Amino acid sequence: MIQGSRTKNLISAVCLGGLLIGVPLMQPLGMPIAQAQEAVPAAVRQGFTLLGQGLVNDAIATFRSAIRQYPGSIEAKLGLAIAYRRAGRDADAWQTYQQVLAQEPNNQLALKTIGILGGFRAEWQQTGIEALTTLLTLNPNDLDTRAQRALLYGYQGQFADALTDYELVLQRNPTPDVLLGAAQVYTYSGNYAQGLALFNRYQSTGKPITGKASIAYTRALRGTGNAAQAIAILQAQLPPQINTTSIQLRSELSQAYLANGQPTEALAVLDPLRGRSDARLPLARALNEIGQRQNLSALLSQSADLYRQVVLSTPNPSPLLLREAADVLSGVPTQRQSALQLYNQLVKLQPNDRVLSLQKLTLENQLGLLSRGDLHQQQRSLLQPLPSNPAEQQAIAQALSRIDPDPDLLPIYQSLLQAKVNEPFLNFRLAQLLIEKNDLNGAKAALVAYQATAVGANDQAPQLLLAEIDRRQGNLDAAAQRYQALTTNSSADLDVQVAALRGLAGIRLTQGRPGDALALYEQLLAKNPQDLQVQLGRTSVAYQAGRVSATEAEAALNAWLQAHSPGDTPPELYSLVGALPAAPQREALYTKLIEANPSNVQVQVRLVQVLAQRDPNLAQAQVNRLLARVRSTASDDRNNVGLYFLQGQLAQALGNLTQADAAYQAILAQQPENADALAALGGIHFQQRRFDSASSLYSQVLTFRPDDLEARKSLAELAAAQGNSLEAMQQFEQLQLQQAATGSADPNLSRRMQQIQEDFLKQRGFQPAWERY
Template identity: 60%
Template sequence: MSQLQKIVKKTETGKRQISYLIPFALIVGLVGTPVLEVVMVPVAQAQTLPTEVRRGYTLLDQGLVKDAIAAFQQAVRRYPQSIPAKLGLAIAYRRQGEISEAWDIYQQVLAQEPNNQLALKSVGVLGGFRPEWQASGIEALTTLLSLNPNDTAARAQRALLYGYQGRFAEALADYQTVLANNPSPEILLGAAETYTNSGNYRQGLELFNRYRATGQSISGYAAIAYARALRQTGNAAAAIQVLEPQVQAAQIDDRAIQARAELSLAYLANQQFTEALAILDPLQGRVDALLPLARSLNEIRLRANVAGLAERVANLYTQALAQAVTPDPQLLREAADVFSGLPQGQQTALQLYRQLATSQPNDPSIQVQLLALEHQLGLISPADLKGRLYQVLQTLPTEPTQQQQLAQALAQIEPPGLEFLPVYQNLLLAGVNQPFLNFRIAQMLVQSNELEGAKRALVAYTATPAGAADLAPQLLAAEIERREGNLTAAQARYQALIAANVQDGDVLNAALQGLAGIYLSQNQPDNALALYDQLLARNPQDANVQLGRTSIAYQANRISEAQAEAVLNSWLQSQPTTNAPPELFSLVAALPASPQRENLYNALLALDPNNISVQTRSLQLIASRDPALARARVAQIVASNPNNIGVYFLQGQLAQAIGDLSLADRAYQTILTAQPYNADALSALGGIRFQQRRFNSAEQLYSQVLAVNPNDLAIRRTLASLSAAQDKPLTALEQLEQLQVQQSNGLSDSDLLRQRQQLQENFLRRRGFQPSWERY
């Protein structure tokens, strides 16, 4: 039976009558097997169709598409209001491959008859052919679904278009409905690609596996997405097996370009760095491969230390921007994001973000990125950053795409302050797919010493595929353990990252710095300095690393105060304090309070009002002039931040500095009420009790510190001093001898020797002996 069916009926009078049921469309979907959609003209209407229209459908049914186009064109000219004629012409154009002409005719039909279901569905399908048609395709399918909510094919096609536009929240909402209703293999494949492209790689992989279970094979662009899902879920070797056959053909078309770019990332994930670069060689110099090549090289740059890649990436994005007469906003944003992370690229990024902010003033994500970059460049103060961000984030967008873009922008920058925590939490509650927001939330909670909440946020991030493959949580977990006083666990995490020789330079640098901090807290400055020497060897031009090494060397009495001040002054002459790194705070806090640095204290506290160490130096300076004013300022800080453990450290340190041991005692006890095992507070309170000559209490507190961190050499040395103060010189000598044997660095400690010698001298004098070294 042909598609143009003849139905023979008998009339009431017994005469035979021939009528036509005319199929209006054969719509081919974008993925998988063609989907047949047949819409019939009612018999009564078919009898009234003009001869030219009926002839066009007859020719179309016979496969004479060009003749059918001519017939329908003649029919439309003669009957300009005929919907069947226009639909027939659109169908014929599409079969002939003249997609633009078909699109235009369908638009004419909808202008005349907005609820024509055939035209709506056809526009929805054609919307996937060109990016500029996607929005109209989504609009048409939305109208169609309002007329027929159970149209699974239409909903699946809309989900696909949403995915093409990056509107993943809406795409996945549609797919959740479609996937619950026994979807066809074609729908499974489209859903698998969309879930993968949205970053939900585990769900994407599961859908790919369901599709393969139907007996279908995965090829073409779908194979590229399949390989990405495999790579992102930790199976880079399988991704390589999928992609290598895709790049064997000599011809390099768009699909082959995309396959090579993805294969490069799979090699990179599989630690095959040479292959990752080599597979991209055929793409060099190709105009049509600029962006895929740039993206892959940038990923390699971020994860492997390959010289010259930053410059190549910058050149490729510059070419891509120059190639576009009117660059697409998505390209501008992508380029801006990349340039912002390239050496010498921030000024270019700034220009691009400002261009985007001008053309899209109501997009909060662009405003966030622009403000963050302006702050990094020292163009706006921290107060300006927070104030303007607060205005931008006052009202969160309700449109899912804008929510997703805002979440992505916030995930890319350091958290601006704890007061923005609800913004991050509300975005996650809105359903954005940006797992790294959980990591940012953990960072903010760590800053406020809400460690249990930070651990929960970190678990939420590491439970995602992206978080499971990310090493950054290890760094934050180590910091949480350090703050909890579990230095052994923190040290083990840092050492594991360093031993793994991770290719991510930022992670390795952070692990080296973190371990150096642990060694410093354990009074092992030489080990800490050795790690900073490694950092300097890796980053010889990094002035911040030089600051960090100077701070450690000064605190360990390896360099003089004048030498430390010389490094500090050199940095201040070449860098703006508006972009002060943590190392600057550390060195400034390590040096004694000085009137010459009062303006520097104020500048740093404007950047970070909660920095306890610098606050202490500033308040010590004030206390030297007006102790009552210093005490009042601390009380004000405590009153405004009663739940912030850090302010009680500030109160305790200032009270010690001005000799108010009773106030210091209360401050540290407040900390220990909230965090009974806080090693810093235990140690500080032990020092207070030592000064108060409450030796038994001090010894108990120091013993608790050693229970948390048995390798704390400074505490062991203090316990020896405590034994001496309690008139137990033999016990003190024994403790010092054990400490000298246990020194992990194997080096002679002059302070330790001096302390031991002094104890021996006092011990001998008390027994009427003159030490041999005093005899002349």
């Protein structure tokens, strides 16, 4: 019931205006119609008569005059608000309906219309949501009102709330307009599959998808692996002139080109948008997408600058815009402080949004403002227990899929997937976590689940994880083949190709081919000379290849640390820190890196070595803590090969060769052909001067990895250690020939051969030629 509505004439006039949609209008219960008519001032009745005759301006004048005469008349104010809407004066209508609510807070016509008007301007959206929420407390089963609130929630970026409303609305028989609104909100929330299903359902009603809805439709197509179809639709709608519509279409077309493996076309279609103030936001979106997918930091910086300009030039920017800008800025290291300011602003506006809080915590950790321990504690408090609401679960799944996976949150990932959230990439994140746990079969199963989806079937990134699984299983050649295939795969995103080059460089290092690894980093540096992360990785490989000194490597490390925030810890940083000898002055750095990534064994070893120099008991306590942490996340210690490797390397760092021997033997009991364990045990026996056993172990390594240069070097060193200098030099010569065949050369081999030859000559009373003068 609309309070204060008293006559059939009023009902008739409003209905003629076409403005009362689904809201019953009745006189108060028990009041005779004749009496109700007498209660409405004649001037108000005249206003509705004029409005019913289409004389809108005359009606406005009449209602305004009636309000001056009867300032407390709800009917007069409602009539004026309706007349303003009929005249297209939405701002005046908005203000007048607000006056009605100030006088009568539960007036249903005013609440409903405020909710409708809330979709007209961004600054009205939140008030519209509040009005519709009040209306739903009065009429909980009003599906039209719930659908409108869902749409406004979507405009505000409050997708969990929007989808909660739509879940109820879509269970009934929604109108085509509701289907179209829901399709767009689901799509922009990132649930492309459900968005596309709703678009198809809308089209089945016989209605075409046009205007701005077509942009969301093509995004749903692109997100479900139908980029070519999205391109065809967008190209057909693209007008030759640059206007508001074409700007949006070009931005979306650019991203569709990129998804279809056409990066050149993706950039070319954006050229007309550059330098236009009205195109800054669409251009920023497209540049960010291209920069992310192609690993182009210059485009990411351009996008970040455009987002900052848009935020600064927009009066009262909406939460949705602020959130979008914060998400993009957080991905650019130099802009993360600005992103944190936006997240802080958003959390104040939406304190109950768990996803926002999760993003804010992650960024604080990256900036070094929040320790990893505190991060995990606050993450757990946010996510445990998981909400039962499917829409909230979906929002959390999307947030987790966008950030690096956290081993402590493994049960959360598993629970979300068991709840059947529609976020395919979460399976990829789960696979990453399971690999860290050395649950390689579980990781493969998660990748199969991801690749079974439309998005996963076209994604080459799973090959990176499968290569890592091969590496952990000792299949270095298989891992190298996967990486090499990715580097030449034109359908793979550039960032996947770059990751493959880095992975292949790591394989070459493991195979004792540092020259090859260095050549791969030279390729990476040629692709992006300004990439400091690649420069750091090249220094690490060059140091391990003997091409730069420890002093030069340390200088590069210090330069990186001075230029980056404490939370910026890329893999190349771990590689260089782990390769350099243990140094007491780097103890704090070791601790920080281990806190950020406890699974990095080499840095853990360096910390234990430093602690052992100062206090062996403290070093042993650190080892115990590290092992306890790994055990706490392992499902079965006895079958955890990764745990045994960690035990072995930490025992070596403490000088406990017997314990290290036992750890590697435990691995070989499970996996007799594990070449890494064989090589590690060979090194232990070498140190124990058990030369025959060490030689046998290294020979076994070569049966599984015939091209393993490190194993061949070790055999040559074993020959030298046993006094077989001629045999050692012969083996080193063969190594040089093997390296020459691969196009690389290790200067350390020549130096070592010279040293062995010198020692051999001295033993026989000869002075080497190079020492005679």
